[in-house]
Amino acid sequence: MWCPDLKDKTGPRYRQIAAAIGESIDNGALPEQAQLPPQRALADRLRVSLNTISRAYAEAMKRGFVCGEVGRGTYVRTGGPLPAQVSRASMSRPADGPVDFSLSLPAAGEGAAALTQALDNIKASACLSDYLDYQTDADIGHHREAACRWISRLGLDARSDNIIITNGAQHGLMVALLALLQPGDVLLTEAMTYAPIKALARHLGLILFPVDMDAEGLSPAALDAACRATSAKTLYCLPTLHTPTTLTMSSERRQDIAEVASKHDLLIIEDDVFGFLPPERPPPLACFAPLRTIFVTSVSKSLAPGLRVGYVHAPERLCRSLRAAVNLSCWMPPPLMSEIASLWIEDGTADRLNEFQRSEARARQALARKYLNGHGMVSDPSGFHLWLPLPAHWKADAFRVAADRQAVKLLTADPFTVSPTDSPQAVRLCLSHELTRERVGKGLEIVARLLDETDDPGVLVV
Ligand SMILES: Cc1ncc(COP(=O)(O)O)c(C=O)c1O
Numbered sequence: 001m002w003c004p005d006l007k008d009k010t011g012p013r014y015r016q017i018a019a020a021i022g023e024s025i026d027n028g029a030l031p032e033q034a035q036l037p038p039q040r041a042l043a044d045r046l047r048v049s050l051n052t053i054s055r056a057y058a059e060a061m062k063r064g065f066v067c068g069e070v071g072r073g074t075y076v077r078t079g080g081p082l083p084a085q086v087s088r089a090s091m092s093r094p095a096d097g098p099v100d101f102s103l104s105l106p107a108a109g110e111g112a113a114a115l116t117q118a119l120d121n122i123k124a125s126a127c128l129s130d131y132l133d134y135q136t137d138a139d140i141g142h143h144r145e146a147a148c149r150w151i152s153r154l155g156l157d158a159r160s161d162n163i164i165i166t167n168g169a170q171h172g173l174m175v176a177l178l179a180l181l182q183p184g185d186v187l188l189t190e191a192m193t194y195a196p197i198k199a200l201a202r203h204l205g206l207i208l209f210p211v212d213m214d215a216e217g218l219s220p221a222a223l224d225a226a227c228r229a230t231s232a233k234t235l236y237c238l239p240t241l242h243t244p245t246t247l248t249m250s251s252e253r254r255q256d257i258a259e260v261a262s263k264h265d266l267l268i269i270e271d272d273v274f275g276f277l278p279p280e281r282p283p284p285l286a287c288f289a290p291l292r293t294i295f296v297t298s299v300s301k302s303l304a305p306g307l308r309v310g311y312v313h314a315p316e317r318l319c320r321s322l323r324a325a326v327n328l329s330c331w332m333p334p335p336l337m338s339e340i341a342s343l344w345i346e347d348g349t350a351d352r353l354n355e356f357q358r359s360e361a362r363a364r365q366a367l368a369r370k371y372l373n374g375h376g377m378v379s380d381p382s383g384f385h386l387w388l389p390l391p392a393h394w395k396a397d398a399f400r401v402a403a404d405r406q407a408v409k410l411l412t413a414d415p416f417t418v419s420p421t422d423s424p425q426a427v428r429l430c431l432s433h434e435l436t437r438e439r440v441g442k443g444l445e446i447v448a449r450l451l452d453e454t455d456d457p458g459v460l461v462v
Pocket of ligand 1: 104167168169170171194238243271273297298299300301305309310
């Protein structure tokens with residue numbers, strides 16, 4: 001049985017063992033795909049607690065040396081350990097401490113080997129100096145073509161000339177608001193919306209007007225009424241895997257929304273940031289209203305958020321002002337980052353990374369069904385999130401505090417609700433941020449238990 005060499009190692013035992021795993025991979029004692037010893041056997045051999053070995057394996061996973069699942073064993077990763085910079089980035093996902101369902105991040109850790117490969121390819125290219133220079137839109141034509149191929153898979157009839165590259169979807173949204181609206185303008189949104197839109201609107205002097213939703217998301221009748229009641233000329237919405245409710249509009253609903261938009265000459269900013277997760281999905285709203293929709297997406301949820309690469313596809317008449325807003329806000333996104341995304345799209349890596357996100361989302365949603373079945377959760381089998389309307393005996397804020405006391409972090413509806421007085425008693429959980437499925441299961445078990453308790457603080461024993 002492989003046994004770590006802890007000679008001369010200092011610091012906590014679990015870190016010593018994790019470091020020894022890394023060294024054994026480097027010196028070949030642990031080849032690719034080798035299975036690490038069962039935790040109990042190694043604990044006995046080293047005369048440490050089982051918990052120390054569990055922490056050591058979780059730490060090794062965090063550093064990218066190994067992968068695996070509880071019950072199925074821990075294996076040395078293929079493609080070697082993650083580079084150090086990726087291990088550092090994953091520090092925002094601790095292997096111990098509270099289970100954090102509050103952050104909306106994709107699952108960690110499958111892109112590092114691909115990044116090494118992409119950087120090697122870039123290193124070998126003849127025009128490295130281009131990445132160091134200011135670029136015109138024409139210079140990055142091949143990035144727009146790759147983006148065009150990528151988003152066309154969603155059913156969008158995209159044109160590369162109509163693509164604007166941004167620093168992620170968040171920047172894409174800001175660029176759209178900067179280009180399309182003036183201070184004092186009304187922006188329509190779903191009654192619950194992506195929380196930063198509220199802050200962006202406040203900073204840009206926009207007036208947010210909430211539009212009611214039903215079981216399929218944004219209601220066409222409510223949108224029609226909102227257009228009549230306001231002078232709004234722009235709608236921001238999330239038709240696919242809406243946050244926080246996880247709802248996806250059907251094709252019929254999209255058609256109805258497009259018709260209302262056309263009737264009121266409304267521009268639509270469609271946030272499709274989660275759109276690559278479902279393998280089967282209705283076409284983007286932009287397909288139903290191509291001349292009035294600014295389609296915004298990014299590689300953050302499908303490939304890697306740290307690349308900060310976003311794609312906006314817009315009707316030709318709006319492209320100029322959108323590009324001007326990119327110039328104004330950041331001059332230009334770094335071409336090196338969109339080069340990496342383009343290489344991944346072209347060589348199939350993007351498909352592989354996206355498939356990893358999909359399968360991880362599916363596995364975690366299955367865990368949610370196991371623990372929360374019968375508790376009225378709303379979720380999509382390929383989404384990252386859960387929406388949990390609470391039983392009558394719980395107020396959302398009390399539930400959040402109770403979960404926090406039991407080391408589980410989650411969000412109430414408040415940050416998402418445009419009119420705070422209308423906040424439903426519900427919570428949102430993001431399942432993808434945690435490093436391991438084991439921790440997701442542990443957190444869900446606590447949430448399930450809490451749902452059956454009352455919010456009487458005397459009952460909640462920490
Ligand atoms: C609904 C929604 N839109 C946009 C974004 C921003 O994504 P990006 O990382 O591409 O800026 C997020 C990030 O969580 C999101 O949840």
